Amino acid sequence: MWNRLSFIVDWFNDFSARRNLTRNFNLSAREAFVSGVAPTLLESSVSIGESAYRHVFSKFMSGGFRIKALSGRPLTRQEIISIGSVVLENQQLVRKLISLGWDTLEVHDNAGYNGLKWKLYDHSGIGGILN
């Protein structure tokens, strides 16, 4: 019973932490866009994710961290890769995403049909422990 109770408390804690992370990302992206630092507005949201990329801490039906670039034009593959690689090279962020139950990073634009997915597990740098 107590285990179940702590499980429920943990679930709510994780939920609020996940919500805070996406909210902070969106606020910072908005600030950067308004102040002129960023030429495109980015927006993060939660998606289902890729089932093949799941790991032991994945959240059910919400393992995807999606970054949408409101660019107004289709982004090239290289531009999408550059956005994804900056996120993936931030070890702290990747580890936080994994610990909060995300398993897939998705980047796509709002105009075209291009989009890329990355398996966060491969970029966490803690493969030794997870393996």
Add this chain to the structure above:
Amino acid sequence: METLLSLKWQIFALAEFITIVFIVRKNNSMRKKSLVTMDLNEYKRTDVNMNDLMKDLHLSKSLYKVLTRKYHPDKFIGTMNVIKAQEIFKEIQENKTNYRKLSELEEKAESELNLK
């Protein structure tokens, strides 16, 4: 009266039993926590600076290009600063997407390599 007393003792015994079970289970669950869980829980608490991330996303690429051109070690061949320039250039390449680190390296390069 006797039945009331026995009922009272039964309630006490039950409460004591529940407390013992709770303590034992709590200890067991603490023991079961693996290193992975401990490690990942630490990361849940750390805050990622999203403003820095936005700068990394949008400004690091241009700054990296400027720095690699300005402080390329080939520019310092035949001077005393070749080794320093190589070290700084290596650091610049390692922190390609870290805007904050690149800014620090720019200041370092300006002061150490005497280039403006």
